[in-house]
Each structure stands twice: as C-alpha cells, then as structure tokens.
Amino acid sequence: MYFESVGNTAGGRKIELVTDDEGEKPDEALKKARKMVEQDQVDLVAGIVSSGVAAAVRGFFDETQSVLIIANAGANALTRAAKSKYIFRTSFSNWQPNWPMGAWAYENVGKKALISVPDYGAGADMLKAFEFAFKAAGGTVVEKQLTPFPNMGDPAPFITQISNAKVDFVYAFYSGAAATTFVKAYGSFGLAGKLPLVGAGFLVEQDVLPSQGDAALGVKSGLHWALTLDNAVNKKFVDDFKKRTTKEANVFAVQGYDTARLIVDSVNAVQGNTKDKAKWIEAIGGVSFDGPRGKFKMDPKTNNVVQSIYARDVKKVGDTLQNVVVKNFGEIADPGDDSKG
Amino acid sequence: MPLDILVIQLLNGLVFSLLLFLMAAGLSLILGLMDVVNLAHGGFYLFGGYIGLTMIRWFGSFWLALLIAPLVAGALGLLLQVWFLRRLQSRHLDQVLFTFGLALIAADMLRWYWGAYVESVPPPPELDGSVLIMGRQFPVYRLSLIFFGAIVGVALMVLLDYTRIGAIVRAGVSDSELVSGLGINIDWVFVGVFVLGTALAALAGVAAGPITNLYPGLDFEILILALVVVVIGGLGTLRGALLGSILVGMTETLGKAFIPEFSLFVIFALMALVLLVRPRGLLGQKEA
Numbered sequence: 001m002y003f004e005s006v007g008n009t010a011g012g013r014k015i016e017l018v019t020d021d022e023g024e025k026p027d028e029a030l031k032k033a034r035k036m037v038e039q040d041q042v043d044l045v046a047g048i049v050s051s052g053v054a055a056a057v058r059g060f061f062d063e064t065q066s067v068l069i070i071a072n073a074g075a076n077a078l079t080r081a082a083k084s085k086y087i088f089r090t091s092f093s094n095w096q097p098n099w100p101m102g103a104w105a106y107e108n109v110g111k112k113a114l115i116s117v118p119d120y121g122a123g124a125d126m127l128k129a130f131e132f133a134f135k136a137a138g139g140t141v142v143e144k145q146l147t148p149f150p151n152m153g154d155p156a157p158f159i160t161q162i163s164n165a166k167v168d169f170v171y172a173f174y175s176g177a178a179a180t181t182f183v184k185a186y187g188s189f190g191l192a193g194k195l196p197l198v199g200a201g202f203l204v205e206q207d208v209l210p211s212q213g214d215a216a217l218g219v220k221s222g223l224h225w226a227l228t229l230d231n232a233v234n235k236k237f238v239d240d241f242k243k244r245t246t247k248e249a250n251v252f253a254v255q256g257y258d259t260a261r262l263i264v265d266s267v268n269a270v271q272g273n274t275k276d277k278a279k280w281i282e283a284i285g286g287v288s289f290d291g292p293r294g295k296f297k298m299d300p301k302t303n304n305v306v307q308s309i310y311a312r313d314v315k316k317v318g319d320t321l322q323n324v325v326v327k328n329f330g331e332i333a334d335p336g337d338d339s340k341g
Numbered sequence: 342m343p344l345d346i347l348v349i350q351l352l353n354g355l356v357f358s359l360l361l362f363l364m365a366a367g368l369s370l371i372l373g374l375m376d377v378v379n380l381a382h383g384g385f386y387l388f389g390g391y392i393g394l395t396m397i398r399w400f401g402s403f404w405l406a407l408l409i410a411p412l413v414a415g416a417l418g419l420l421l422q423v424w425f426l427r428r429l430q431s432r433h434l435d436q437v438l439f440t441f442g443l444a445l446i447a448a449d450m451l452r453w454y455w456g457a458y459v460e461s462v463p464p465p466p467e468l469d470g471s472v473l474i475m476g477r478q479f480p481v482y483r484l485s486l487i488f489f490g491a492i493v494g495v496a497l498m499v500l501l502d503y504t505r506i507g508a509i510v511r512a513g514v515s516d517s518e519l520v521s522g523l524g525i526n527i528d529w530v531f532v533g534v535f536v537l538g539t540a541l542a543a544l545a546g547v548a549a550g551p552i553t554n555l556y557p558g559l560d561f562e563i564l565i566l567a568l569v570v571v572v573i574g575g576l577g578t579l580r581g582a583l584l585g586s587i588l589v590g591m592t593e594t595l596g597k598a599f600i601p602e603f604s605l606f607v608i609f610a611l612m613a614l615v616l617l618v619r620p621r622g623l624l625g626q627k628e629a
Contacts, residue, residue, distance in 0.1 A: 156356065157594045177554060
C-alpha cells in the first residue's frame with residue numbers, strides 16, 4: 001500500500017518485489033533468504049514473522065553483510081545480544097509493549113498478579129518484562145502459568161486453575177487463535193468482569209477481537225498501536241486499508257506499512273545508491289517519521305524501533321468492540337540488554 | 342487443591358473426553374470397518390465447522406447447522422469414495438497418500454474461502470449461559486456436550502451391534518466375498534461407512550465449534566488428537582475409541598491442571614506406554 005502511494009519508486013529507482021512465504025521451518029526459510037539475496041540479487045529482505053526464523057537467518061545476513069528488516073519477530077535477543085549492523089527491526093521487541101504495563105497495572109489494577117503465557121520464547125520475554133516492571137513498582141507475582149505452545153488445546157483446565165488463584169488480576173500474553181480461545185473461555189467460566197484481565201496488546205488485537213465478543217470487554221492491554229489512535233496519518237491509513245481489503249486494519253498491517261516507508265525513506269536519502277552499504281545503513285538508522293502509530297524512529301544503538309506504547313481498554317463503541325487508548329506512555333526504547341527484564 | 346476446583350477439573354476432563362470421542366468416532370469407524378486411515382479426517386472436521394458457521398450466519402440457527410453440515414460433508418465423502426477411494430481398495434499406502442493429499446488441498450481451500458482469521462462459533466442461545474456447580478460458574482454448553490457425546494456414542498453402538506445394517510457391515514469386514522455371495526453389494530456398504538465417518542467428523546466440527554473455535558491448522562490438531570485416541574483405544578473398535586477418549590481426556594486435563602509445563606507431553610507418554618504394553622491398543626483386535 002505504501003509503495004503504491006509513492007508510485008513504486010524510491011531514490012529514482014523502481015521498486016521490484018520478490019516475495020516468498022517464510023513458512024514455519026527455520027532451515028527452509030534460510031534457503032529461501034539465501035536464494036533471494038544470491039540469485040535474485042535483492043538489495044534487502046523484509047518481513048520475518050517468526051522469531052525462530054529470524055534467529056536462523058540472522059547469521060547469514062550478518063556474515064554476507066546483507067540488509068534484513070524484521071517487520072514482526074519480537075525476540076528481545078535479535079536487537080540485544082544477537083544484534084547485527086545489518087539487521088533492523090521496525091515492529092517491536094517483546095519487551096516494549098509489556099514493560100510500561102508493569103507500573104501502570106500496579107497503580108491502576110492491583111498489587112497481586114497471576115501471569116499466564118505460552119511456554120516458548122516470546123512468552124518468556126513478555127513475562128519477564130512485565131514481571132520486572134511490576135515487581136519494581138511493588139507488585140507481587142503470585143503464580144506463573146506456562147501453557148503448551150503452539151496448541152493450547154482445551155483452555156478449561158487453565159481457566160479453572162486461574163479461578164482458584166488469590167490475585168487481584170491476571171496478566172496474559174496470547175495471540176492469534178490462542179488469544180480467542182483463552183479470552184472466550186475466560187468469559188464463559190464467569191471470570192470476565194470479575195477478575196480483571198490485563199495483557200500484551202496481541203491478546204485483544206484487531207485480528208482476534210471481533211471473534212471474542214463481549215468476553216473481551218474491559219480487557220486492558222499495552223501495544224504500540226490502536227485502531228482508534230487519534231492522529232491524521234492513522235485515520236488515513238485505517239480508511240485506505242478498509243477501502244482496499246474491506247477489513248479493519250491491525251497492528252501487523254501497520255508494521256508492514258511502516259517498513260515500506262522506512263525502505264523508501266532510506267533509499268531516497270542515499271539517492272538510490274544502495275551499493276554504498278555503510279552510507280545506506282546509516283540512513284536506515286536515521287529514519288524518523290510520523291506514522292500511524294505516532295512518532296516512528298530507529299534507534300541506531302540497537303537497530304530497534306523507538307515508539308510510543310499505549311495502554312488500551314476494550315470498550316463498546318456503537319455496536320463494535322474497540323481498543324480505546326487510555327494512556328500514552330510516550331517513547332519507549334528497548335534497553336538493548338537484559339538489565340530491565 | 343480445594344474440593345470445588347477438583348470437581349470442576351474432573352468435569353472439564355469429562356467434557357474434553359466426550360469432545361474427543363466425537364472427534365475420533367468417524368476416524369475409528371472408517372479405520373475399523375474399511376481399513377482406511379483417513380488422514381483428511383481433520384479436514385472434514387474443519388470443513389463441517391465452517392459450513393456450520395455459514396449456516397448459522399445465514400439462518401441464525403445452530404440446530405440447523407448441526408443438521409446440514411454433516412449432510413454436506415457426507416455428500417462430499419460420497420463423491421470422494423465413489424470417484425477415487427474405491428479404486429484404491431486394499432492398497433494401503435496409496436490410500437494413506439491419497440487422504441493426506443486431500444487433507445493438504447482441503448487446508449488450502451478452507452483458508453481461501455473462510456480466511457486465515459480465527460472465527461468463533463456462537464453456541465445455541467438456549468445453552469449459552471452458565472450454572473453454578475459448588476459455587477463456581479460452569480458453562481451450560483460444555484455440560485450439554487457430555488450428553489450429546491453420549492447420545493452419539495450409544496446411537497452408533499446400537500446401529501452397529503443391533504441392526505441388520507450393522508450386521509452386514511460387520512460381516513463385510515470379516516469376509517467381504519461371502520457377503521457379496523449373499524447378494525449384497527459390498528461396495529455400497531463401504532460407501533455408506535465412509536459417508537457416515539465423514540458426516541460424523543463434520544458433526545463434531547459444529548458441536549465442538551463453540552469450544553475450539555475455527556482457524557487454519559485446527560484440522561491437523563484434531564487429526565493428531567483423534568489418531569492418539571484411536572491408537573490408544575484399539576484400532577477400529579468404537580468402545581475402544583470411547584475408552585481411549587476418556588483416558589486421553591482425563592490425562593490431558595489433569596496434566597494441564599497439575600503439571601502445565603508437561604501437559605503437551607503427557608498424552609504422548611500415555612500412548613507410548615499403551616503401545617509398549619498392548620500394541621493392539623486397549624480393546625483392539627488388530628495389530629497397530
């Protein structure tokens with residue numbers, strides 16, 4: 001969508017797209033990335049949904065000094081211990097949406113929490129960030145529930161265990177189908193509205209919210225975007241997206257849109273000369289603009305995006321459920337190491 | 342663990358067991374009576390679920406969806422059996438490959454038509470509430486699944502064990518030539534079994550929809566669960582499938598409640614154990 005809006009050109013050059021599906025197998029994805037760089041001679045590769053895939057291709061991009069722009073995979077390590085000069089991230093580090101929620105939840109929701117996350121890398125990253133900030137604010141984590149990944153299966157046993165916990169609220173990270181399964185069961189076992197549910201924004205993001213129904217009402221979550229975010233760029237983006245796809249935009253679409261803009265802006269800055277890698281990389285690191293999520297800028301220290309994080313609350317607006325922004329935490333930059341969770 | 346929580350967890354286990362039985366019954370039936378491992382079983386399940394969802398959206402009735410989805414899936418099963426599967430009779434590897442290919446095609450077609458987002462199925466309004474059990478809320482729909490699963494199970498057992506049709510099918514399994522000699526068209530018996538098996542998969546897809554939701558990838562999750570149940574219970578016995586369902590359902594639920602970190606692994610440990618002790622499965626007559 002963004003490429004079209006600039007006439008498919010950047011720095012006087014035509015933008016050519018070579019696309020492929022990264023799949024779910026890291027070694028297959030590596031082969032595909034190798035083909036794109038070596039055979040198709042692309043200037044850069046953008047995408048990568050899964051952190052597993054990102055970890056597998058990281059070495060290849062670092063060694064061959066090829067540019068990779070990660071548009072989703074959130075593993076903290078990718079812009080911390082395993083960061084590379086040639087790898088940038090426009091989406092988020094798992095730490096970012098969770099850390100500000102720690103102090104916020106302590107002040108606004110409760111002092112004692114149960115944390116429920118899927119038992120894999122992203123779950124661990126998100127849990128750690130929230131726990132660190134929540135404890136630093138004075139909160140207590142009474143129980144941690146690690147659920148099977150990728151398939152939670154029947155969520156009933158987990159929800160029943162939660163109903164037995166003596167806590168003020170539940171903090172959870174689930175996304176996709178698991179988010180809907182979890183939130184709906186939370187409602188059908190009568191916990192919704194009684195025991196507050198707080199979490200990383202993916203829990204109630206636009207891709208799953210319509211399927212969750214009223215069980216999602218009142219769920220509070222932190223994320224780097226919200227459909228209802230009140231700024232001109234976002235309004236236009238949401239409108240354009242709806243016209244094109246007939247669906248509401250979601251955070252993943254925003255990440256793709258901003259990634260395209262980062263590519264165009266950085267190639268413009270070097271007048272299309274992507275062969276001078278050092279200059280181009282410097283230009284990518286210097287990109288900054290007002291996007292749908294507010295101010296977007298790269299952090300040259302970590303190559304991770306610096307962005308606002310918003311606390312959101314699911315409310316009924318008209319007859320649809322929407323994430324209404326209740327607080328803007330301002331610009332949040334990943335610390336670049338594990339010192340803050 | 343307080344008593345009320347334990348009771349609720351046991352109830353969760355029972356609900357999940359019956360859910361598993363619904364999911365596995367069709368697979369068990371086809372495997373037992375036709376000797377075909379239908380790897381597209383999960384595909385039929387998801388297809389049934391989606392058809393049900395569309396029916397609910399069109400006509401606003403869950404019950405109608407529960408009726409129509411199995412009919413549509415059964416009709417598809419009929420065509421597949423008559424056009425393709427029948428030609429592969431007693432060629433096991435070819436059958437497995439065929440149904441696996443079918444599963445992959447189904448997965449892509451379902452994603453193409455119904456999209457990649459997760460869709461939830463609303464339970465019928467009459468059953469969309471909760472009751473208090475020992476002071477804790479429990480969804481009525483889950484409770485009703487216990488009864489629904491039991492009714493389906495009893496109906497199938499009566500059909501197979503106490504009716505003429507059941508007798509013909511069972512006779513066809515043990516000696517198909519003899520049955521043909523009696524003037525019964527054995528081909529059509531097998532067609533009937535395949536149609537019933539696929540219709541059952543679709544029925545499960547609708548009935549379980551409000552619990553599992555519908556999304557790409559669910560088909561293979563269901564297939565694996567159903568295979569585990571069938572292997573543990575014993576190939577091709579409906580009673581075995583029921584026993585396997587209860588064992589797997591209880592083990593998985595209590596595993597999730599007490600040792601959540603290992604819950605993914607406990608049912609496979611159970612399966613390995615059963616295979617070591619009884620390679621035929623608990624009630625199976627044939628080698629796994």
